[in-house]
Amino acid sequence: MTAIRANNIALGELTTIGVGGVPAELIVAKTRDELIESAREVWATGEDWFLLGGGSNVVIADSPSELHVIKVENKGIERLGQGHLRVQAGENWDDFVAHCVEHGLGGVESLSGIPGTVGAAPVQNIGAYGQEIAEVFVRLEFLDYASGDLQILEKADLEFGYRDSILKHGKLGVITWVEFQLLADLPAGSTELMKRRRIEVLEQRASKGMVLNENDRDTHSCGSFFTNPIVSASFARSLPQDAPAWPMDEDAERVKLSAAWLIEQSGVRKGLQLGSSNAGISTKHALAITNRGGATAKEIAELARFVQERVAATFGINLIPEPSFIAF
Numbered sequence: 001m002t003a004i005r006a007n008n009i010a011l012g013e014l015t016t017i018g019v020g021g022v023p024a025e026l027i028v029a030k031t032r033d034e035l036i037e038s039a040r041e042v043w044a045t046g047e048d049w050f051l052l053g054g055g056s057n058v059v060i061a062d063s064p065s066e067l068h069v070i071k072v073e074n075k076g077i078e079r080l081g082q083g084h085l086r087v088q089a090g091e092n093w094d095d096f097v098a099h100c101v102e103h104g105l106g107g108v109e110s111l112s113g114i115p116g117t118v119g120a121a122p123v124q125n126i127g128a129y130g131q132e133i134a135e136v137f138v139r140l141e142f143l144d145y146a147s148g149d150l151q152i153l154e155k156a157d158l159e160f161g162y163r164d165s166i167l168k169h170g171k172l173g174v175i176t177w178v179e180f181q182l183l184a185d186l187p188a189g190s191t192e193l194m195k196r197r198r199i200e201v202l203e204q205r206a207s208k209g210m211v212l213n214e215n216d217r218d219t220h221s222c223g224s225f226f227t228n229p230i231v232s233a234s235f236a237r238s239l240p241q242d243a244p245a246w247p248m249d250e251d252a253e254r255v256k257l258s259a260a261w262l263i264e265q266s267g268v269r270k271g272l273q274l275g276s277s278n279a280g281i282s283t284k285h286a287l288a289i290t291n292r293g294g295a296t297a298k299e300i301a302e303l304a305r306f307v308q309e310r311v312a313a314t315f316g317i318n319l320i321p322e323p324s325f326i327a328f
C-alpha cells in the first residue's frame with residue numbers, strides 16, 4: 001500500500017485552531033510502513049516538510065505553499081504484557097485513555113480529553129491535573145531525520161521536562177509507535193474510581209473550553225497558548241503577593257508561575273479581540289487564543305504577540321508559546 005496524496009486541502013481544516021493554507025502536498029499515512037516510506041521519500045527531495053498529527057498544537061501559516069505535509073494516521077493498540085501497551089502514533093489520544101480506563105489500567109485517566117494523537121504526546125510531555133505522560137512512558141520508535149535510521153528511544157533519551165522533551169530541541173524525525181507501562185492489577189473498585197475521575201476531568205475541562213466542541217468557539221484553539229513561566233524564587237518575590245507560584249524543586253529555588261494570571265493582571269481580559277481581528281482570547285480561559293470564525297494565522301500570531309508584549313511590559317516576563325509556529 002502507498003500513502004494517500006491529496007492536493008488543495010487547506011491545513012486549517014485539519015487543525016483545531018482552524019488556520020493554515022494549502023500546502024505543496026499532503027500525504028496521509030495509514031500504516032507505520034507508509035509513514036516511514038513517506039518520510040524517507042519527502043526527505044530525499046530536500047523540500048520543507050512537516051509532520052501533522054491531530055493539529056491541536058500548531059499554528060500553520062496562511063501560505064505554506066512550499067511545505068510537504070505528512071499526516072500521521074496509523075492506528076492500533078497492542079498488548080505486550082500486563083499493562084504494557086504498544087500504541088501506533090496516529091491513534092487518538094483520548095480513545096487510548098478511554099481504552100485504558102475501560103480495561104482498568106491506571107496512570108492516564110487525568111489526561112482525559114486532551115486532543116491529538118498518541119505520537120505527538122511525548123513531544124511536549126502532555127500533562128494535566130497532576131499527571132503527565134512521562135510517568136507511564138516506556139519507549140518509542142523513531143525515524144531519525146539526521147541519520148535516516150530507525151531508533152528505539154527509551155525514557156531517559158527523551159529528557160522529559162515540564163511541557164518539554166528533546167523532540168522540542170532539534171531532534172527531528174517521526175515517532176511511529178509509543179510504548180506505555182500502565183498500572184495494572186489494581187485493587188477492586190479502581191476501575192470505577194478511574195471512570196469517575198475521567199468524567200470529572202472531562203467536565204472540568206469542558207467548563208474551561210478545553211475539550212473540543214465544534215459548536216463552542218472557545219475550543220477552536222491550541223489549548224493553553226503559553227507555557228507557565230519558570231523563574232527563580234527571588235524573581236517571584238518581586239511579583240505581587242497574590243501571584244500564584246508553585247515550587248519546582250525541593251528547596252523551591254525555581255518556581256512555576258501562572259501564565260493565565262499574568263495575562264489577566266497585565267490587562268488582557270477574557271474575550272478580548274483586537275480591532276476587527278477574528279482572533280480572540282477565549283471567553284472562558286485567558287490562556288487560550290481562539291479563532292472566533294474566519295481568523296487568519298496572521299491574526300492569531302498578532303494577538304499572541306500583543307499578549308506577550310503586555311505581560312513583558314507589566315511583569316518583565318517573556319511568555320513562551322506552547323504550540324509550534326509552522327511556515328511563518
Ligand SMILES: Cc1cc2nc3c(=O)[nH]c(=O)nc-3n(C[C@H](O)[C@H](O)[C@H](O)COP(=O)(O)OP(=O)(O)OC[C@H]3O[C@@H](n4cnc5c(N)ncnc54)[C@H](O)[C@@H]3O)c2cc1C
Pocket residue numbers: 016050051052053054055056057058072089114115116117118119120121123124125126127128173174175176209210211212219221222223224324
Ligand atoms: C482544546 C485543547 C486542549 C488542550 N489541552 C492540553 C492539556 O491539557 N495538556 C497538554 O499537554 N496539551 C494540551 N493541548 C495541546 C495538544 O492537545 C497536545 O500538545 C497534543 O499532544 C498535540 O497532539 P496533535 O496530534 O494534535 O499534534 P500536532 O498539533 O499535530 O503536532 C504537534 C507537534 O508534534 C509533532 N508531531 C505530531 N505527530 C508526531 C509524530 N508522530 N512524530 C513526531 N512528531 C510529531 C508535530 O510535528 C508538531 O511539532 C490542548 C489542545 C487543545 C486544542
